[in-house]
Amino acid sequence: MSRIGRDSRPLTKLQVLRRWVMEHLGSDRHERRVSAIARRLVSVTSTLHDLETRELRLLRMASLVHDVGRHAGEREHPSVGADMLLDDDSLPLKNRHRRALAYLTLYHRDEVPDVGEELVLRRGDNAERLRLVLAFLRAADSLDSRSLPAPKLLIRRRGRRLRIVCRVPQDSAKARRVFARRKKFRLLEELLGCKVDLIVTPRRRLKIAA
Numbered sequence: 001m002s003r004i005g006r007d008s009r010p011l012t013k014l015q016v017l018r019r020w021v022m023e024h025l026g027s028d029r030h031e032r033r034v035s036a037i038a039r040r041l042v043s044v045t046s047t048l049h050d051l052e053t054r055e056l057r058l059l060r061m062a063s064l065v066h067d068v069g070r071h072a073g074e075r076e077h078p079s080v081g082a083d084m085l086l087d088d089d090s091l092p093l094k095n096r097h098r099r100a101l102a103y104l105t106l107y108h109r110d111e112v113p114d115v116g117e118e119l120v121l122r123r124g125d126n127a128e129r130l131r132l133v134l135a136f137l138r139a140a141d142s143l144d145s146r147s148l149p150a151p152k153l154l155i156r157r158r159g160r161r162l163r164i165v166c167r168v169p170q171d172s173a174k175a176r177r178v179f180a181r182r183k184k185f186r187l188l189e190e191l192l193g194c195k196v197d198l199i200v201t202p203r204r205r206l207k208i209a210a
């Protein structure tokens with residue numbers, strides 16, 4: 001087990017992963033925001049799913065590592081990051097957890113394969129449960145950006161309708177494009193049987209309307 005600090009206390013898996021991400025990216029601010037957003041989404045929709053504690057831990061770890069491949073560039077960073085997770089023996093991960101994190105990293109953007117067609121999972125890995133974790137990761141990742149100031153989020157649910165308001169500092173075509181990517185919510189809508197209403201609005205406009 002890795003150790004750090006004067007008291008030489010063993011690092012947790014999450015701490016080891018965080019150090020690993022920091023070594024490659026230099027910062028984990030985006031990752032920590034994604035983790036916080038994912039927890040909010042899980043909490044607001046708690047009656048629509050049955051995620052277990054171990055799956056919530058996996059979601060937290062996936063939020064931390066999903067972009068690690070960006071050190072090699074933007075375009076192929078999901079596949080680069082997945083390969084890094086599979087190949088780096090220094091990470092204190094069991095094989096099934098390594099594959100799960102690689103799967104979540106590989107498919108956190110773009111198209112999601114059908115169950116049984118994943119590239120990194122093996123027979124016995126619970127692909128259906130991992131799809132649910134992936135749904136929350138994809139949704140949370142879409143609500144934060146590395147290139148724009150983090151929006152203030154209002155997340156509320158009524159029945160099977162989830163309303164998300166992104167209050168951005170300044171209205172712009174880029175902000176609307178980045179934070180209104182509905183395709184990142186399709187898996188969540190499918191698996192939870194809900195509808196997501198996504199609104200991007202300038203903070204000052206929302207204050208005046210209130």
